[in-house]
Amino acid sequence: MLSVDNLKIRGGDFQLHDISFQVAQGEYLVLLGASGAGKTLLLESLAGLHPVDSGDITVDSKNCTTIHTSIRGLTLAFQDGLLFPHMNVRENIAFPLKAAGLSRQDQQNRIEQLTNDTGTTNLLNRKPATLSGGEIQRVALARALAASPDVLLLDEPLVSLDSHARTELRSVLRRIHDSGQTILHVTHDYDEALSLANRIAVLEHGTLTQIGTPDEIFQHPKSEFVARFAGIRNFFRGVLDFPQDDAPQQGRFIADKLECTILTDASPGAGCLILPSEEISLFNKKPEGSARNVFRGTIKEIIPARLGMEVIVDIDVDLAALVTASSVAQLELETGKEIWVTYKATAGRFIEA
Amino acid sequence: MDRPNNITTYSNFSLMLHFLAGMVLLFILAPLVSLVVETPFNTLVETARDEEVRRSIGLSVWAAMAATLLSGISAIPLAYLLARKTFPFKSLVSALVDLPIVIPHAAAGIAILGLFAGDGWFGRSGIPFIGSSAGIICAMAFVSVPFLINAARQGFEAVPVRLEKAALNLGASPARVFATISLPLAKRSIAGGIVLMWARGMSEFGAVIFITYNPKVAPILLWEWFGTYGLDYARPVAVLLIGVSLIFFVALRFLTSGDHDAER
Incomplete structure (x- = not known):
């Protein structure tokens, strides 16, 4: 287990302070923060590549705060991969294995296993300069795993990838996590956080403002950074399928207490549906027309939001709709009132797990 | 007022650049071509068969190589320290490294002679430096080692520190990082420094003549033949010396021009 207590780190013209959190054995913790929030500085400090001013970093009860980076057990996969340009992929992955003194045969076996896990088997003889962004990230991941870290530290691994490479790497990360690897992953992208994390920690103004499960973080955000994504309050885990052969992109999303239609080019399977709250419309009477997603519900709460008013409607699940204050008055919305809720099939965004 | 014609202005400037660049190239080439x-x-073939000429050129080549290789053992670590570490009086150390380039080589020869002469600090050790190959190597190394240190330093500075940090974080010791990351990525600069140091050492006359007259390195033989027999006898020795230098220069450049510079 990784335990971080009251860490204070100065870097450039800002500092991180009162950073405390734990990552349990086998857990996937995503550290979410805006660009420039100090996420990379925190990861590099945990990895032993940047000094900390005070506080403790403990791995499995062993205080690592001042232990040399090479024996810390916290291995960092850098944002840009940082593959060694003069070595091919095989040599890059073998680097930590050689440093650990593994025999040639053991190295070979481990490389085989790691390249299978990360889908890099066909890249072994290639030089880093010939690899695409997604391939670089997968090789960097394999190389970091070759160091057999207690905790794998990932610095925005998906940031510069196209959507296809992103989906691929996301499933690689999920596989690695499922195999028991403890992971601490920093990102500014809440899609990543949602689709991968067991828990999320929010880094803002140089400190951690909230730690919790994705549901806790996004449905009860304490941080302005998270609250800015107002639509993220409507997110549901479920399964996507495409029941109609004549409408290949018209998907059916089925969650625990929600079933709706969305237009998407995603692949069928498990994932998250995000419904931006500004895309949800409220009506006093059942709306006419072709809208596919129409629900009847009861207003639970009306909350003033940064932009307008947020109306929470219970349609078996809580759905947040962002409307103007004048709409609240016009529709005579109040807590306990029955109301119709609708959103277009194009409003929902499905993120593959 | 008429505006100047831009195309004409730039053409004139370009013409002037090419003319001035050509002048300096001519200045370098003309004496060599005339030689x-x-x-x-x-005469060239006859001179090449002369035992004394062959011996002196051979001595110059291997003594310069020995000077380069022996100096490299500590010059490369020093270059790495200068490139990577911060320490007190670092700028003074950098200036010290350049000192052999700026002091007159005859003065350097006198200084080395003082150190290795019978009553000098190393003279008392009994190791025969004066009048020996060891003395020649020492004089060559003194005047040419800055070329290797400076080139290697630039090479190490061009290796991204983050690559070294990544290697450390992957479990490698600092020594392994130096040997497997820093050194290979700086190898072209280091090789360039080796070529420069070797070439500079081989051509050394001023410092070497104070340490040893015999055995004669090629520049001393050239000087002696010029003084004794005149220009016609010295000229073929000079051509041979330049030819050998060029062959080694091109060969070393070829061998070290692999597929990698320090990728940044």
Whole structure:
């Protein structure tokens, strides 16, 4: 287990302070923060590549705060991969294995296993300069795993990838996590956080403002950074399928207490549906027309939001709709009132797990 | 007022640049071409067969190589320290490294002689430096080692520190990082420094002549033949010396021009 207590780190013209959190054995913790929030500085400090001013970093009860980076057990996969340009992929992955003194045969076996896990088997003889962004990230991941870290530290691994490479790497990360690897992953992208994390920690103004499960973080955000994504309050885990052969992109999303239609080019399977709250419309009477997603519900709460008013409607699940204050008055919305809720099939965004 | 014609202005400027660049190239090439052109081929072959000439050129080549390799053992670590570490009086150390380039080589020869002469600090050790190959190597190393240190330092500075940090974080010791990351990525600069140091050492006259007259390195033989027999006898020795230098220069450049610079 990784335990971080009251860490204070100065870097450039800002500092991180009162950073405390734990990552349990086998857990996937995503550290979410805006660009420039100090996420990379925190990861590099945990990895032993940047000094900390005070506080403790403990791995499995062993205080690592001042232990040399090479024996810390916290291995960092850098944002840009940082593959060694003069070595091919095989040599890059073998680097930590050689440093650990593994025999040639053991190295070979481990490389085989790691390249299978990360889908890099066909890249072994290639030089880093010939690899695409997604391939670089997968090789960097394999190389970091070759160091057999207690905790794998990932610095925005998906940031510069196209959507296809992103989906691929996301499933690689999920596989690695499922195999028991403890992971601490920093990102500014809440899609990543949602689709991968067991828990999320929010880094803002140089400190951690909230730690919790994705549901806790996004449905009860304490941080302005998270609250800015107002639509993220409507997110549901479920399964996507495409029941109609004549409408290949018209998907059916089925969650625990929600079933709706969305237009998407995603692949069928498990994932998250995000419904931006500004895309949800409220009506006093059942709306006419072709809208596919129409629900009847009861207003639970009306909350003033940064932009307008947020109306929470219970349609078996809580759905947040962002409307103007004048709409609240016009529709005579109040807590306990029955109301119709609708959103277009194009409003929902499905993120593959 | 008429505006100047931009195209004409730039053409004139470009013409002037090419003319001035050509002047300096001509200045470098003219003496060498004249030297080669004015040396009859038969004389050149005859001189190449001369035992004394062959011995002196051979001595210059291997003594310069020995000076380069022996200096490299500590010059490359020093270059790495200068590139990577911060320490007190670092700028003073950098200036010290350049000192052999700026002091007159005859003065350098006197200084080395003082150190290795019978009553000098190392003279008392009993190791025969004066009048020996060891003395020649020492004089060559003194005047040419800054070329290797400076080139290697630039090479190490061009290796991204983050690559070294990544290697450390992957479990490698600092020594392994130096040997497997920093050194290979700086190898072209280091090789360039080796070529420069070797070439500079091989051509050294001023410092070497104070340490040893015999055995003669090629520049001393050239000087002696010029003084004794005149220009016609010295010229083929000079051509041979330049030819050998060029062959080694090109060969070393070829061998070290692999597929990698320090990728940044």
